[in-house]
Amino acid sequence: MWSKSQEEVKIKMAVLLTKDTKVIVQGITGYQGLFHAKKMREYGTQVVGGTRPGKGGTEIEGFKVFDTVKEAMQETGATASVIFIPASGVKEAAFEAIDAGIELLVVITEHVPKVDVITIVEKAKKHKINMIGPNCPGIITPGQAKIGITPGNIVSPGKVGVVSRSGTLTYEVLEQLTKAGVGQSTCVGIGGDPYKATNFIEVLEMFEKDPETEKIVMIGEIGGSAEEKAAQYIKEHVTKPVVGFIAGKTAKKGKTMGHAGAIIQGNVGTAKGKIEALQSVGVKVAERLSEIPKLLES
């Protein structure tokens, strides 16, 4: 979405997140925030604390709590933040993190108003930070760290980069890959909303440049034209093999299938159109998820 020099991208890669990345959780005292802060820490992520305005100076389950993102960053050296805050507070939380100079921002929350998302994304672009979400499972670098809600026990380290618009479907794919003995370099869940900070193209670019990634799995779904645009990008810029999957073949025209992004309008956004677009640029598209490991081998 925004261009960076090649050097910069390389440094941030290994894709986005390593075991050395220091992470804070905005909303760490909340039900989901605390639960997943613990899960992230268990997995090996350096969760160095979190924020909850008004509770600065306290501790919760061994996590330091700060009033502001700025204080948290200054005291812990955190460079990444993950937002577990209800939708009505996401805009302010994201603005605070961006203004405090965070380098990587992951927004897990769903149902953030579109105008708020657009406003946050534009600010993130202006400050040239990496932002993932909203309404996404986050990032996991198997064997190193995770930011977000992807279960840690379904991944294994390896050479396949996974990028997906869906949450649970991503887990399904990761588990099938792991069971088949196919490890992953990084998995980025970009989120199911039509408006989001990072789309397929940006992640494909990262995987193409990442020496740890040899092959790519891309999970799309009906609605919008992100998969079609990704196909065009793959044709022009991606040399690594890509295996695709598109969910929503049975969807009815005009019906929203859960994800706000997954609505078929006119002739744009059907599963058939997306599958054809991907196949036309040499992407092998799996009919069933269980075929993905095999297609990666061939």
Added chain:
Amino acid sequence: MIKIGLILEFEGKNLFRKYNIPLVNSMLVTNEQEAIEASQKLGLPVAVKAQVLSGGRGKRGLIKIAKTPEEVVEKAKEILNMESDGRPVTHLLIEEAETIKQELFVSMLFDPETYDVKVLFSPKGGIDIETLAKEEPEAIETFIIPFGDRSYPYYFMYKLKERGIQSKQVVPLARIISTLVKMLYDEDLQLAEINPLVINDKGEVIALDSRVVTDDDALFKHPERKNYLSETLRHTKAEKEAEEAGLSFVDLDGDIGMLSCGAGMGMATADLIEYFGGEPRNFLDVGGGASPEKVSEALRIMMEEGGLKAILINAFGGITRLDDVAKGIIDAKEKYNINIPLVIRLTGTNQEEGVRILKEHGLKAYLDMEESIEDVVKESRGGQN
């Protein structure tokens, strides 16, 4: 969660009024008597307009002009006896009838790829814009307004003059378009459209219709929308109950009830059901982090809808805890007398605990998605392959 999205004409016009977009006088009524009274206050002739969500009202006889008091009664009665979107017409907008010189079209939305506001304008409005786009694409102009640039009327004045709009109308038209752009941001709208936007015999520019789609995720900023009439008109009973419980529910045609935790997973599950030769009856997504109560309520709604031969619960727990899912299933099974095959697949967060709870109650859980789907398709055919 309440879903409103597209709102009714009079609700959209109430929003327009707040921003001084020029309208003609109108009154909302629910019977012939009120219609007569409204027409007396407004003065004849009037337009009698059904307040329904589907478009193409003119073609469907849901908008009629009445020139006499007798006609007002007759047309109001006629329209109130009609149906739209599977339910009777209950509300009419009685509106001063205009003498129309020209019909224009303006529509705008956020482009999901670029976040710019995309404005579509045509001096040929009134008719179905999709037909116009197909038959005469050059009659529609697109203006792109970059993010954050609320745009000044002068910008549209330049554009409209190029399209041959007369000096007298350029100023109000440009103001209307730039106001709509502002409304998209300030009112959290996904779409704002006026068709027709008319020039009357006095040369005035007036919004004769409104088509506005609101962003449901922004309801916390606009709580008054929870009371909109459009909200009560929208859904089937099951869909409405599902919404209230915070579930996403879509009616389909088959006989396999399908509950998923996550939309993408739901879609892939539906695809696989069809792949194995079955047909989903619905698409019911409890979303991430569902509580036992939510899962139980989802099953209740599904059972009440009926038409099921088997139910599949496909839960991959990320943010969702599978012990919560299992508790919800047991609760529903005990309360709602689920007497059809229940095929369950649990993998992910707190999986062991979830499987244990099910086992205690004599239910088996699959770990593999495809196996569970093959099984539910088989069950939906009475156990036959």
